[in-house]
Amino acid sequence: MGWGLAMAVNGRLVTDNGRMTDGPLIVQSDKTLLLEVDHEQASECRREIAPFAELERSPEHVHTYRLTPLGLWNARAAGHDAEQVVDVLLRYSRYAVPHALLVDVADTMDRYGRLRLEKHPMHGLVLATTDRAVLEEVIRSKKVAPLVGERVDPDTIVVHPSERGHLKQVLLKLGWPAEDMAGYVDGEAHPIGLVQDGWVMRPYQQEAMEGFWHGGSGVVVLPCGAGKTIVGAAAMAQAQATTLILVTNTVAARQWRHELLKRTTLTEDEIGEYSGARKEVRPVTIATYQVMTTRRKGVYTHLELLDAKDWGLVVYDEVHLLPAPIFRMTADLQARRRLGLTATLVREDGREGDVFSLIGPKRYDAPWKDIEAQGYIAPADCVEVRVTLTESERLAYAVAEPEERYRFASTTASKTRVVEALVERHRQDQTLVIGQYLDQLDDLGERLGAPVIKGDTTVKERERLFQAFRIGEISLLVVSKVANFSIDLPEAAVAIQVSGTFGSRQEEAQRLGRILRPKADGRSARFYAVTSRDTVDQDFAAHRQRFLAEQGYAYRIVDADDLPSLDAS
């Protein structure tokens, strides 16, 4: 008794039964969780909340997690129940947790698994329920009705195997996500082994692969440069089956091929490339999103690839970029194990729910800063350089058409001068200049005397230049957004961004990722974003930077005029 005698001990509030009310976590009414990172229990608490809360921001002092239905269902899928979640919230929360929020958590989690997709010994794929009212509710929905067949018994209804993915999507939208227990086909067996000579799998890669394999299907979230390809290779070695790998573009496809040859027992003949240039179907086939989504007369012409082999595993690289047609195709691949790899679940189009229902729940994630702290990715120093426009440029900007303004502000001559100064400053470092506008890039290439890689550069030429850059023959490359994804430039230490795709947050993350691979000499990387002051360029930059700032990569902002003193202090 004597609750009223709560007393201050070291300035902290203690209740009579000794329960500290001084946890590291603060629960907000908008369902965000604030985690104070300097708190002694912070890392313990982070581990406990990570399964059910999405990390939204991780700046230096207070990390923000968010409770979302998807996150809670992810946790259910991983075997956590509402009681655990509530207990964790209460245990670590510094202040009282609103009762309504706890009730809501329990209600939301309770919705997952009321419906299950199962294999029925006689009827094949069925939708079964533990709660008849829920089944009644969903089969009355107009969207569900065409996807289900005959009622086997009051709690079971037949589902056509081809509608497995579609049904899961619809049920998620109705707020009754189905647990997919129907299992997977093994696929055609194919021996694949990891060759760990001179390298070993990092602990988090091992955990990520195990998390995925245990869950059956799902998404692994790792920062750029953290070695997602290895996770994919390990999953293939685990599956011991033919594998289809879907990647963003041809360069990325070559990169995967290169990595697989290096890391696994697979030989040249066992890996096929299915792209615009080649159409090889081998036990391990790497296809590009582009070729898969090519249509002729409104028909996807390369769909047969999906049925060309009895795939045992499908790997999706860069899940957050997965185009809509691939989602539709994926709906038909529900009987196969699916592994999604990505640096972020943030999709600019908001289709996170489709990733959840079609590829699977999130099975593993680790924040960038954690992996950086373990030394697996290089620390980065981000600097926004603000360029003050000349009077005449400002006037020209002011009278430009609104749709031309961004282009104008991104490509001013003042900016070019600053880029030249930056390049000069980093003469000794491997440097990338990244931009959006081709004429700007050509102009920069000419002024800087550097080769330019853009969309129309042949694959062969690209690879030659990348190789030269890799071995230090050339130290400066100007690249367009073709280099955004999946190219490996191990020694790039400096990146200078001159323009981007408006306010795209994930593009910024990708570009930063280019320089995060660990450097031989352990130096930190430098990422410059050059912006024109008082223009939309600056506003878009602020939007782009928000994602990185929230990942703990804070930008410093300096005026171009102050550049000489940048590293003085």
Next chain:
Amino acid sequence: MPTYRPRSLAEDLRARDDAALGALLRARPDLLSPVPSDVASLAARATTRPSVQRALDLLDRFRLQVLEVLCVLPEPADEATVSKALGVDAGAALTDLHGQALVYRDTEGGLVVPRTVLDVAGQPGGLGPPAEQALLVYGPRRIARVATDLGLEPTGDPVGTARAIAALFLDAQRLDDLLATASPAAREALDALAWGPPTGRLDNAGREVDADTATTPVEWLLAHGLLVAVDARTVVLPREVGLHLRGGLVHREAAPAIPEHVTTPVDQVHVNRTAGGAAATVVRQVEDLLELWAVAPPRVLRAGGLGVRDRARTAAALDVDEESLTLLVEVAQAAALLAAGDDGVDEVWLPTTGFDDWQDSPVSARWLTLVRAWRDTTRTPGLAGARDQRGKTLAPLGPDLDRTLAPVVRRAVLADLAAVPEGQATTVESLAERLRWRAPRRGGRLQDDLVTWTVGEAGVLGLAAGTAVSRPARLFAAGDEDAAAALLEAALPPLLDHVLLQADLTAVAPGPLGSDLARRLRLVADVESTGGATVYRFTEASVRRAFDAGWSSGDVADLLSRHSRTPVPQPLSYLVEDVARRHGRVRVSAAASFVRCEDEAILGELLTDRRAVALRLRRLAPTVLAAQSSADVVLSRLREMGYAPAAEGADGDVVVRRPESRRTSAQRSPERSAAVPPQPKAALLDAAVRALRAGERAATVTVSRPTADVLAMLTQAAAGGESLWIGYVDAEGRGSQRVIEPVSVEGGHVSAYDHLRGAVRSFAVHRITGVSAMDDQPAP
């Protein structure tokens, strides 16, 4: 044959002792206003319809059941027969009912129910009227035919015949024999009506049938008086028959005890914390609400209340759902923190001056103000959004949201929640069920809704978590409000004076901030999320807002460095400097407006022009004058003077005045009507009982004393503050006896508190027929 037992309620009351009379008045306080002059008028008052209704509304289910049994049984009844018809012992309940004068005893101790009580009780237990009464709707001929069909000899007197039929029905053996001859279909019809309601619809019920002309089972029943046609389409089951079919029980099941709480164990520490957190939250939300409305007050709808759009807008701004918002505004109004005021054009909702005092109090005191107002208000936030009979949506703060039942139910539910042991939670259904048992006549849909709303609102207001109450709430329910507030205060997190600044341009206050710091941060940054902590986001717009309000970059930097535990992040300093740079380097001061002109000479002219004196111009810089008059006034004055001044826009680099934070005048809480008269104090009860006794004696003793004695006694009583009873004849010559407490005796008149009227009035001494001291009356 009933013996004649001449006795009335008044006689029964007269025989009771003072304690019993006091108990009666305490149980039925409405009898006290005004104090009845004597026992006869007390008895009369106690049997008026409104008073009986009020008393019955307060009876619990079991006492009502006992009363219904009494209504059903032939008079006079005794305890044993009541208990038998009820199936359980009715002793204690009968004592209560007798104590409340809803039942009285005749000379032989038999229990009699007064007429009004019978009427108000209605169809007791769903039984029909007694056979005799029911049959008398028939003409004599038909009564005789029923009697004949029952094998009775009609007496020629319809009343006598009906009584004989009733007597037959009372004889269990003969009634059983009669029912044995009924067809199965007829039995079925009877059984359908047995447990009430006792009436059934029948087309052509008025047709006169007898045993020979009856063609259907129901007509057979009509012929034998087992059903009686009360009009052309309704038949009723006579009470005696119904009771017999029920096996002599009036109720299917007696409910002698209140249903138990259905409880589940909960962590009491968690409940206390959760409720404490909610308490702090609701206080903050009310504060935020009123701060918001002080600056941007919503209009009062023409029909009263708050508009749909204002409700949605405010709910979004406060990050609460609309139901919670309705509760917040209603509670704020009930606590007299919010009222309709005038902004010069429209009627708008504004915080009152009381809000400032409230804001200055500690959180626990503010919380207490809110929960007290909530508990006692007749306003019913749960009704908002529903539609009235005319299909109009009921607006928050609008008319038609008052329910006298609301405070009654809130108190009852709080008390009942507090009755659940610590570490246990009950259920809403359980609370409703128990309340229905406590006052079944009052119940209905509204009561059940009120229970649900009360539980939900108690959660929002920090009295409960779910259906378990916190310790402060227990104290509050028990009436120990200060202790409740003290307990809450001790559990509240301490106020902080620092925030954590981060490079993503956010500031996190990891706990409640002092209101001054919170207000300043709200100005310079946008609130992104609230709860245990507050997250602020600095944007260009928010920083500019601070500059607009007169801050300099130095002020912002000072605020940040003084209240941040960590170094101010570079991007944040940069943002502040950048905004300051673009703010046009304009110094912002507290002048009402300013005048700017490139031509220094013109400003010089203005400064010396007598016509501009009223503007109180001051030169800030060679080309700038500050004015202490508003921009409108300055503009129009300058125009009058022949200049062509232009107004500078608010969105550029000029001073923008913040809207003033406004208040309406102090307001009392809205009037509320009391559903239950306040519990009388012991002293009043004593006085009332003594007055009754005095009245009794006045009625029986002729009071007469010489005028000199009268005067002396009056003067003495006035000096000593004693009460007297007097005989008095008014101007119309009506005599009465009263108990008065003289205040002064002057000019042939005595001013005195008249216990009969409950007011001070003046009596002419010459009309006083006699005086008697209260004390010299021997105790009865």
